[in-house]
């Protein structure tokens with residue numbers, strides 16, 4: 182974890198209710214794809230956890246959905262504004278776990294998969310990606326994954342883009358991947374666990390409401406097989422075999 | 429130290445503190461996450477996560493909700509149990525923290541408290557036992573030990589009988605008359621009183637029309653509670669003769685001074701650590717300038 186002051190370089194709407202923000206500052210604080218940052222907002226007591234979409238030495242990019250008051254406020258932040266950010270939070274995905282990776286993202290679960298895809302492509306893997314949206318209007322990032330050289334399939338609930346249905350309706354044949362990486366709404370993660378053959382390992386990224394985001398308050402603890410884990414520190418990525426689904 | 433006096437030094441139940449700043453239980457874990465980013469030996473001490481006789485997984489999530497100027501938590505005393513704390517956490521702590529630590533203890537029966545305190549009493553690293561009496565008394569029908577003077581006194585007496593270390597009883601603010609509880613603890617032998625624990629509250633999610641917290645209710649803390657906490661610290665400090673540790677919403681060096689002016693011998697900082705991991709470090713660094721500003725030469729002169 183590193184605390185830093187980051188300057189907003191860019192903050193723009195990229196789809197219906199979806200915004201992209203580029204933060205100039207120490208990007209080396211991000212040590213793995215799938216990590217998140219925790220942002221202090223004006224007038225809000227708790228920080229807001231948002232996944233790292235992309236990072237290089239001098240910047241961190243996030244993609245956020247307008248959900249409540251905090252993310253609504255964020256849309257009004259202009260370039261040049263400084264933000265107090267805790268970066269390098271969470272364990273992140275392990276890109277070395279797969280030869281033939283499949284990445285599956287739903288909605289604002291897609292952003293953390295981008296830096297992962299970048300690392301996998303850089304390591305010479307051929308990467309399959311399945312992205313799920315509600316409709317064409319809230320779709321984003323498809324071109325970015327394609328530009329990296331990933332093989333991208335899309336599903337949308339209303340059928341306005343790609344396959345009509347859920348990401349589970351757009352999964353490739355199980356013999357084409359040896360591991361899956363995913364982030365998205367809980368029902369999607371659960372459906373994937375049901376749809377993907379049991380022998381295939383997976384890394385699944387979870388969300389919880391957080392107090393601190395760095396492991397101090399036990400605000401985000403969930404039961405896992407053989408114990409419990411803090412989603413912010415021991416997660417947000419959990420291995421498929423350790424997940425306890427019933428809650 | 430000869431001529432050089434530490435302006436920030438205070439005494440807590442006979443143990444010298446380099447400064448009065450103490451991260452509050454439940455907001456600092458066992459120190460590890462903070463030791464990764466600063467040397468936690470600059471602290472007066474810290475109060476570690478509430479420890480119980482048996483391991484506790486705590487409540488279901490969501491456990492956290494935001495409030496105006498504060499937060500609700502319903503962690504439910506998640507901790508590995510006193511045996512694991514002694515086996516694993518204290519040896520780990522010894523590597524990163526070289527001062528006496530404050531051991532925060534919870535229980536659901538008098539026997540629970542006694543069991544846990546007896547074990548922690550044997551640990552040389554432990555300086556003080558901070559006995560949190562805000563949990564429900566399962567044997568007493570679920571009523572909190574901290575809301576009944578007789579029950580509070582009973583726990584205090586039982587714990588004092590098994591430890592030679594200073595016992596600081598931590599009070600719940602969810603009572604009509606905090607002074608009567610504090611006095612009952614003092615009369616039963618408490619070496620100090622700490623307050624306040626969190627104030628019971630709740631939030632409802634407008635979209636789902638259901639409580640945000642899985643536990644329905646949770647404890648409010650953060651700057652929102654500061655004036656309430658200050659009032660209670662003032663009332664208790666003027667009614668008892670043992671030292672009082674003040675907490676509730678403390679975020680700045682000025683808040684520390686205000687708590688001490690209300691009668692606190694030392695000050696705990698809770699929720700502020702969660703929002704800013706460097707909160708206590710900054711408070712300690714800011715104290716000398718804040719003292720200069722208000723004409724305070726040493727903190728020990730403020731007490732009382």
Ligand SMILES: Cc1cc2nc3c(=O)[nH]c(=O)nc-3n(C[C@H](O)[C@H](O)[C@H](O)COP(=O)(O)OP(=O)(O)OC[C@H]3O[C@@H](n4cnc5c(N)ncnc54)[C@H](O)[C@@H]3O)c2cc1C
Pocket residue numbers: 217227228229230231232233243244245246247248249250251252253289292293387388389390391417493494
């Ligand atoms: C590890 C992690 C990564 C995330 N990555 C992204 C991302 O890349 N893009 C994105 O759009 N969103 C992401 N989220 C969700 C994001 O944190 C919430 O949408 C955001 O906090 C909502 O804030 P708000 O003020 O708009 O909503 P409000 O409902 O007003 O927030 C009130 C409080 O609840 C918390 N909260 C509300 N919803 C959530 C939620 N779903 N998860 C966690 N806390 C919540 C807020 O942080 C705040 O403390 C992530 C969450 C986690 C835990």
Ligand SMILES: Cc1cc2nc3c(=O)[nH]c(=O)nc-3n(C[C@H](O)[C@H](O)[C@H](O)COP(=O)(O)O)c2cc1C
Pocket residue numbers: 392398400452453454455477478479501503505532560598624625626648649650651653675676677678696697698699700
């Ligand atoms: C997440 C969280 C966990 C807490 N856990 C404990 C605990 O285990 N034992 C205890 O005595 N107090 C616990 N508290 C209460 C704090 O120690 C403190 O009394 C209270 O939060 C008021 O201080 P603050 O406003 O500075 O946070 C907890 C508070 C928070 C926010």
Ligand code: FES
Pocket residue numbers: 390391392393394395396397398399400401402411412413414
């Ligand atoms: S949010 Fe505090 S421990 Fe995870």
